[in-house]
Amino acid sequence: xxxxxxxxxxxxxxxxxxxxxxxxxxxxxxxxxxxxxxxxxxxxxxxxxxxxxxxxxxxxxxxxxxxxxxxxxxxxxxxxxxxxxxxxxxxxxxxxxxxxxxxxxxxxxxxxxxxxxxxxxxxxxxxxxxxxxxxxxxxxxxxxxxxxxxxxxxxxxxxxxxxxxxxxxxxxxxxxxxxxxxxxxxxxxxxxxxxxxxxxxxxxxxxxxxxxxxxxxxxxxxxxxxxxxxxxxxxxxxxxxxxxxxxxxxxxxxxxxxxxxxxxxxxxxxxxxxxxxxxxxxxxxxxxxxxxxxxxxxxxxxxxxxxxxxxxxxxxxxxxxxxxxxxxxxxxxxxxxxxxxxxxxxxxxxxxxxxxxxxxxxxxxxxxxxxxxxxx
Amino acid sequence: xxxxxxxxxxxxxxxxxxxxxxxxxxxxxxxxxxxxxxxxxxxxxxxxxxxxxxxxxxxxxxxxxxxxxxxxxxxxxxxxxxxxxxxxxxxxxxxxxxxxxxxxxxxxxxxxxxxxxxxxxxxxxxxxxxxxxxxxxxxxxxxxxxxxxxxxxxxxxxxxxxxxxxxxxxxxxxxxxxxxxxxxxxxxxxxxxxxxxxxxxxxxxxxxxxxxxxxxxxxxxxxxxxxxxxxxxxxxxxxxxxxxxxxxxxxxxxxxxxxxxxxxxxxxxxxxxxxxxxxxxxxxxxxxxxxxxxxxxxxxxxxxxxxxxxxxxxxxxxxxxxxxxxxxxxxxxxxxxxxxxxxxxxx
Numbered sequence: 001x002x003x004x005x006x007x008x009x010x011x012x013x014x015x016x017x018x019x020x021x022x023x024x025x026x027x028x029x030x031x032x033x034x035x036x037x038x039x040x041x042x043x044x045x046x047x048x049x050x051x052x053x054x055x056x057x058x059x060x061x062x063x064x065x066x067x068x069x070x071x072x073x074x075x076x077x078x079x080x081x082x083x084x085x086x087x088x089x090x091x092x093x094x095x096x097x098x099x100x101x102x103x104x105x106x107x108x109x110x111x112x113x114x115x116x117x118x119x120x121x122x123x124x125x126x127x128x129x130x131x132x133x134x135x136x137x138x139x140x141x142x143x144x145x146x147x148x149x150x151x152x153x154x155x156x157x158x159x160x161x162x163x164x165x166x167x168x169x170x171x172x173x174x175x176x177x178x179x180x181x182x183x184x185x186x187x188x189x190x191x192x193x194x195x196x197x198x199x200x201x202x203x204x205x206x207x208x209x210x211x212x213x214x215x216x217x218x219x220x221x222x223x224x225x226x227x228x229x230x231x232x233x234x235x236x237x238x239x240x241x242x243x244x245x246x247x248x249x250x251x252x253x254x255x256x257x258x259x260x261x262x263x264x265x266x267x268x269x270x271x272x273x274x275x276x277x278x279x280x281x282x283x284x285x286x287x288x289x290x291x292x293x294x295x296x297x298x299x300x301x302x303x304x305x306x307x308x309x310x311x312x313x314x315x316x317x318x319x320x321x322x323x324x325x326x327x328x329x330x331x332x333x334x335x336x337x338x339x340x341x342x343x344x345x346x347x348x349x350x351x352x353x354x355x356x357x358x359x360x361x362x363x364x365x366x367x368x369x370x371x372x373x374x375x376x
Numbered sequence: 377x378x379x380x381x382x383x384x385x386x387x388x389x390x391x392x393x394x395x396x397x398x399x400x401x402x403x404x405x406x407x408x409x410x411x412x413x414x415x416x417x418x419x420x421x422x423x424x425x426x427x428x429x430x431x432x433x434x435x436x437x438x439x440x441x442x443x444x445x446x447x448x449x450x451x452x453x454x455x456x457x458x459x460x461x462x463x464x465x466x467x468x469x470x471x472x473x474x475x476x477x478x479x480x481x482x483x484x485x486x487x488x489x490x491x492x493x494x495x496x497x498x499x500x501x502x503x504x505x506x507x508x509x510x511x512x513x514x515x516x517x518x519x520x521x522x523x524x525x526x527x528x529x530x531x532x533x534x535x536x537x538x539x540x541x542x543x544x545x546x547x548x549x550x551x552x553x554x555x556x557x558x559x560x561x562x563x564x565x566x567x568x569x570x571x572x573x574x575x576x577x578x579x580x581x582x583x584x585x586x587x588x589x590x591x592x593x594x595x596x597x598x599x600x601x602x603x604x605x606x607x608x609x610x611x612x613x614x615x616x617x618x619x620x621x622x623x624x625x626x627x628x629x630x631x632x633x634x635x636x637x638x639x640x641x642x643x644x645x646x647x648x649x650x651x652x653x654x655x656x657x658x659x660x661x662x663x664x665x666x667x668x669x670x671x672x673x674x675x676x677x678x679x680x681x682x683x684x685x686x687x688x689x690x691x692x693x694x695x696x697x698x699x700x701x702x703x704x705x706x707x708x709x710x711x712x713x714x715x716x717x718x719x720x721x722x723x
């Protein structure tokens with residue numbers, strides 16, 4: 001959290017800034033002490049995100065203090081004001097309570113993926129799905145997963161879909177929703193479809209700045225709805241974040257990386273404060289030795305809580321999902337779940353082949369004494 | 377909102393930060409001359425920064441208190457009914473239209489790739505002609521933009537395809553109606569040609585420039601319903617040492633095209649070449665420009681030879697299943713495949 005103060009005086013200004021480890025940056029411009037006869041007006045302006053407080057301090061040299069003392073006093077006072085601008089602390093019990101009450105797990109509807117993720121997408125977390133798009137005949141599988149979870153979760157709350165590739169297909173979602181509805185009367189089916197489809201919101205985004213802007217707006221909207229108790233968004237999908245970041249990343253200027261990281265921070269903040277599950281998709285690039293890996297590089301790597309890689313075997317048409325990173329699970333072992341999918345229009349019906357579950361590679365054994373069987 | 381998230385240049389951002397401005401509110405009440413003095417920049421530049429700031433401040437203000445105020449948000453339900461109303465641009469080949477559910481979709485970017493001589497340019501010209509079929513005859517009555525980077529657009533061929541298209545429409549009518557129709561002005565091949573806007577591109581800088589210019593052009597020409605780029609690859613395959621830079625430029629360009637497609641509700645068709653790729657010990661033919669480019673189109677259609685017949689295969693699409701269909705290139709344009717249409721082998 002960045003809190004910034006400006007102390008402005010009339011006349012000449014000198015400024016001092018200090019940075020401490022907590023990320024609080026302090027700037028104070030101090031009145032030039034060579035003119036003691038004039039009254040000194042200092043304005044302390046504290047800005048903390050959107051809320052703004054203004055403290056007016058008027059300094060009059062009544063006592064024969066030396067003016068440098070006075071300035072020191074006022075600077076200390078200004079700094080003490082800003083010390084009150086930090087987030088209140090929480091105890092572990094409160095955190096656990098918050099997690100139990102507000103951080104639900106949203107099932108994606110794909111059994112295999114749900115098993116891997118420990119029940120589904122967890123609210124308050126940033127989940128990344130990466131997958132190749134055009135290795136020959138591969139379907140944009142990650143998008144299928146996205147659409148699938150959107151259609152599944154929309155039953156419970158709103159889903160917001162930020163679309164960068166014009167790939168949001170309402171037709172497809174309608175198909176999936178109808179598949180799940182089971183044997184219902186036609187009218188009930190219609191109504192259900194309308195209800196679910198109305199709770200999926202979609203917005204096209206073509207620019208990283210547009211994204212940051214939208215997230216900012218979303219934040220103030222959510223703040224408002226929390227107060228008034230309006231509708232609740234429980235899943236935010238960005239498909240795909242890599243296509244927004246690719247045009248700015250790399251080169252000599254660090255600005256691209258800065259924007260990428262700040263987008264990540266905003267997403268995690270939204271996820272935490274408003275109990276959203278955030279799902280972003282990433283594409284794959286060829287790494288060293290021709291092995292493909294998720295794009296966006298090292299600095300993105302530690303931003304998502306969960307990283308999932310999906311791939312598809314072209315002959316058997318079996319989709320494989322691999323967990324690269326999971327904050328809630330035993331770290332450092334990769335397990336694989338397979339699910340099949342038909343190539344015709346019903347290919348959303350990815351069925352779990354539980355028999356094929358296997359642990360591919362166990363690098364480090366259970367850190368938390370979780371038996372492997374519990375992971376499935 | 378913080379300064380770091382504003383769409384301003386990196387140097388301006390660092391100047392602002394070092395002068396002590398970190399949030400929008402710290403800039404909101406400044407005069408341009410004050411800012412120019414503080415940052416040691418031109419007045420004009422300071423004005424531009426303040427404009428960006430006030431725009432961003434307006435946007436964040438307007439959302440306060442209205443939960444539906446997120447601009448441009450649509451529910452999937454509204455989009456579904458919109459999508460069902462949507463007309464598609466026919467390819468001329470019924471089998472291909474069938475697997476595409478009616479033809480090339482408006483509002484999406486479709487990439488078409490294949491080996492040389494498979495008929496990519498033919499398909500491009502065909503689409504530029506077909507988009508002009510009047511609404512009464514099941515078309516769009518639109519105009520087309522054709523961006524030619526390779527110099528392969530043949531105007532005589534376009535004339536021929538336009539004639540084929542006109543004859544196709546006339547076939548649905550009786551002799552009497554046909555005579556009346558044939559006299560109308562729009563039924564002349566030349567009027568079809570006059571509705572194709574042709575840009576000849578000779579370098580990749582020109583290609584980037586024309587992509588940027590299209591936004592303005594399309595505002596002035598609201599009837600344009602298709603933009604064909606033939607081919608998107610050509611200039612990017614040569615004279616490019618820095619591949620990372622190429623990826624950046626291409627992905628930026630593709631986002632612009634996506635935006636054009638969505639905002640103007642038109643179809644963008646990108647023609648792409650093929651390249652060989654080494655995977656798992658063997659070489660495969662794949663579309664050019666690499667893996668990251670493959671994410672930058674909504675749909676992907678691959679054209680290939682199967683024995684002596686041309687086939688189109690849907691490789692990627694958010695709404696359509698993978699499928700393939702045969703087609704043929706005739707003197708009239710792209711048509712259904714018939715058995716006597718064999719590939720002529722020049723051995």
